[in-house]
Amino acid sequence: MFEHLINGFGVALQPFNLLIALVGCLIGTVIGVLPGLGPTATLAMLIPMIFSMPPATALILLTSVYYGSMYGGSTTSILVNIPGESASVITTIDGHKMAMQGRAGPALAIAAIGSFMAGTFAVVMLTFLGAPVAEYALHFGPAEFFALMVFGLATVASLTGTNVTKSVVTTCLGLMISTVGIDLVSGVPRYTFGNPFLQDGIDFVVVAIGMFAFTEVIITAREVREGTRAEVVKAQSIWVSWKEFVYSLPSIARGTLFGFLVGMLPGAGATLSTFIAYNLEKRICKNPELLGTGDIRGVANPESANNAASGASLVPLLTLGLPGGGATAIMLGALMMLDITPGPLMFEKHAGMIWALIASMYVGNALLLFLNWPLVNIFARIMTVPAKYLMPIVLVISTIGVWSLSYSEVDLILTAGAGMLGYYMRMHKYPVEPLILGLILGGRMEQAYRQALIISKGSNLVFLQHPISLVLLIGALLFLFLPALLARSKQFYMARKTSVEAA
Amino acid sequence: MIGMNTIKTKITRMQVEGLIILLVAIGYLWEAQNVPLLFQTPGVPGPTTFPWLLGIVFGVSGMWLLISPHKLIARYRKKAADEDEDAPEAPAPSGAAFGKIVTRDWHFYTIWAVILGYLVLMPSLGFPVATALLIAMFVFLLGEQRWWVVAGLALAATTVIYAGFALGLRVRLPLGVLEPLMK
Numbered sequence: 001m002f003e004h005l006i007n008g009f010g011v012a013l014q015p016f017n018l019l020i021a022l023v024g025c026l027i028g029t030v031i032g033v034l035p036g037l038g039p040t041a042t043l044a045m046l047i048p049m050i051f052s053m054p055p056a057t058a059l060i061l062l063t064s065v066y067y068g069s070m071y072g073g074s075t076t077s078i079l080v081n082i083p084g085e086s087a088s089v090i091t092t093i094d095g096h097k098m099a100m101q102g103r104a105g106p107a108l109a110i111a112a113i114g115s116f117m118a119g120t121f122a123v124v125m126l127t128f129l130g131a132p133v134a135e136y137a138l139h140f141g142p143a144e145f146f147a148l149m150v151f152g153l154a155t156v157a158s159l160t161g162t163n164v165t166k167s168v169v170t171t172c173l174g175l176m177i178s179t180v181g182i183d184l185v186s187g188v189p190r191y192t193f194g195n196p197f198l199q200d201g202i203d204f205v206v207v208a209i210g211m212f213a214f215t216e217v218i219i220t221a222r223e224v225r226e227g228t229r230a231e232v233v234k235a236q237s238i239w240v241s242w243k244e245f246v247y248s249l250p251s252i253a254r255g256t257l258f259g260f261l262v263g264m265l266p267g268a269g270a271t272l273s274t275f276i277a278y279n280l281e282k283r284i285c286k287n288p289e290l291l292g293t294g295d296i297r298g299v300a301n302p303e304s305a306n307n308a309a310s311g312a313s314l315v316p317l318l319t320l321g322l323p324g325g326g327a328t329a330i331m332l333g334a335l336m337m338l339d340i341t342p343g344p345l346m347f348e349k350h351a352g353m354i355w356a357l358i359a360s361m362y363v364g365n366a367l368l369l370f371l372n373w374p375l376v377n378i379f380a381r382i383m384t385v386p387a388k389y390l391m392p393i394v395l396v397i398s399t400i401g402v403w404s405l406s407y408s409e410v411d412l413i414l415t416a417g418a419g420m421l422g423y424y425m426r427m428h429k430y431p432v433e434p435l436i437l438g439l440i441l442g443g444r445m446e447q448a449y450r451q452a453l454i455i456s457k458g459s460n461l462v463f464l465q466h467p468i469s470l471v472l473l474i475g476a477l478l479f480l481f482l483p484a485l486l487a488r489s490k491q492f493y494m495a496r497k498t499s500v501e502a503a
Numbered sequence: 504m505i506g507m508n509t510i511k512t513k514i515t516r517m518q519v520e521g522l523i524i525l526l527v528a529i530g531y532l533w534e535a536q537n538v539p540l541l542f543q544t545p546g547v548p549g550p551t552t553f554p555w556l557l558g559i560v561f562g563v564s565g566m567w568l569l570i571s572p573h574k575l576i577a578r579y580r581k582k583a584a585d586e587d588e589d590a591p592e593a594p595a596p597s598g599a600a601f602g603k604i605v606t607r608d609w610h611f612y613t614i615w616a617v618i619l620g621y622l623v624l625m626p627s628l629g630f631p632v633a634t635a636l637l638i639a640m641f642v643f644l645l646g647e648q649r650w651w652v653v654a655g656l657a658l659a660a661t662t663v664i665y666a667g668f669a670l671g672l673r674v675r676l677p678l679g680v681l682e683p684l685m686k
Binding site: 168183185186188217387399 | 552615
């Protein structure tokens with residue numbers, strides 16, 4: 001393992017890859033600072049641009065943008081009281097209070113330090129867990145893989161949104177869209193209605209850009225018309241005293257641990273993980289009545305949790321090929337477009353690429369600490385660029401992204417349709433992440449399902465006869481009924497509701 | 504039954520959505536029947552097996568939203584139906600109400616029209632012209648009144664983006680109406 005990691009550092013520290021990691025961290029931080037545009041939409045827009053890159057470099061760019069956005073989200077939470085990312089909502093409570101008390105510097109410093117410690121912990125865990133989990137998953141057959149994907153989709157459906165039925169609807173819709181095109185096994189066209197452009201299926205990038213980027217532009221446009229711009233507080237000295245750092249350490253540790261554990265669940269995402277970690281912190285910490293009054297622990301804990309969760313979501317992605325949420329689903333799609341089959345064999349067949357990615361995450365965390373600590377006031381000034389100038393630029397770049405896929409007018413029309421549907425879904429609380437996940441996993445899921453039925457000569461009991469598959473399917477059912485069971489728990493209910501509203 | 508209170512029914516948005524979902528599921532399953540089954544071996548799942556499974560789950564979910572059995576049960580038990588975390592559901596808009604919504608939100612629909620127009624017309628108009636128009640109209644609709652800022656931003660942004668993507672990253676962006684001028 002260490003030999004692989006050292007080789008990984010050899011690739012990650014190549015000048016071009018280092019530059020790409022730095023660019024990704026910068027883009028991610030800017031995205032994190034800007035409210036409205038999230039890492040999922042950004043990753044979707046970047047995919048058309050990574051085709052010419054080697055796979056390792058492409059993955060380094062995407063992951064550095066992803067966890068870079070977690071660092072940037074705290075800046076605006078603290079200085080402007082507007083969370084840059086939904087995962088940074090909790091940080092606004094104590095963070096902005098500290099800024100108004102003239103303590104923006106310590107708040108920003110502890111956010112950067114906590115993020116670095118949690119991010120590094122997540123990468124260390126990925127280092128030690130990755131290969132063993134992947135090796136265990138090599139024993140999975142088609143029935144187990146199908147059950148695993150059902151489990152992943154069920155957890156996403158139960159943990160995103162507030163109405164499980166709506167989540168199941170959007171998941172099914174994503175899976176149904178994935179059936180459009182030529183069936184790979186029999187070669188017959190399905191749901192193409194005679195249109196040759198649909199024979200290749202509907203690209204998930206087209207749908208993702210429509211549902212995330214375009215929808216976000218419309219929502220921001222409405223807010224620009226209706227809202228007012230908040231004042232940006234300037235931070236004086238970005239430093240935290242030794243006493244405050246020691247005081248925050250237990251909160252950082254708990255946020256890291258709980259954020260990582262919850263973040264590994266498909267569907268939990270950084271936002272819900274942060275809410276759950278913070279709620280647990282309020283129950284466990286000393287003097288919980290101080291949280292919410294400008295206590296530095298109220299910044300340290302959620303910022304650690306969201307960085308740990310974002311790193312944790314890469315564990316199921318790289319070991320099982322199961323994305324944890326919207327952003328990792330996009331990364332999964334990117335892997336498939338780079339002709340890499342996600343799953344446990346990645347550690348065997350593409351070991352060099354995986355370990356280079358893990359190594360680059362160590363480097364990236366260090367880069368982000370040095371970027372975010374001294375340069376935070378510069379990043380905060382990005383907030384002063386009016387959204388009315390930024391949003392049309394985002395729109396144009398998104399359109400270029402879709403156009404460059406196959407230079408097809410049909411893709412543009414599909415994006416428009418996806419944008420309208422995505423907007424309706426956002427307004428009426430139909431979660432979008434399960435749809436994207438269903439669209440990306442649909443092909444593999446169907447393949448696993450059909451293979452399992454071929455092996456069992458058409459008997460659906462095969463999914464119940466294999467122990468791993470049975471456990472996963474029971475787990476999937478439990479997760480689907482979990483919200484109903486836990487609705488009686490006010491804590492969990494409020495965490496889920498607030499995280500959905502924040503997103 | 505004698506003594507039972509009459510239940511007031513009001514069609515909610517969720518029920519309309521449930522109905523639409525159910526209709527889509529029926530259409531999806533119907534179309535699955537049109538998929539040719541070539542060289543199909545008995546017992547081996549064909550190209551319609553998975554779609555049937557999905558269509559049924561989709562349809563059942565739609566029916567659940569349409570009927571909302573848990574709310575019916577709660578209503579019959581005369582409990583406050585606050586199990587649904589959503590805000591109180593709005594009734595489906597009537598024709599008159601819909602007209603008012605359109606009039607009040609003309610700005611919002613104009614933005615949508617601009618975006619959709621851009622996506623449809625960009626290949627034929629060309630990227631430079633379509634993008635400049637989009638940026639100008641979008642910025643104007645979002646409140647920028649100074650025409651020199653609108654025009655300047657539209658031209659500058661279009662030029663920079665075109666240079667960056669077409670010349671720098673070699674993305675083939677259509678010139679459209681400007682193509683005869685470039686030849």
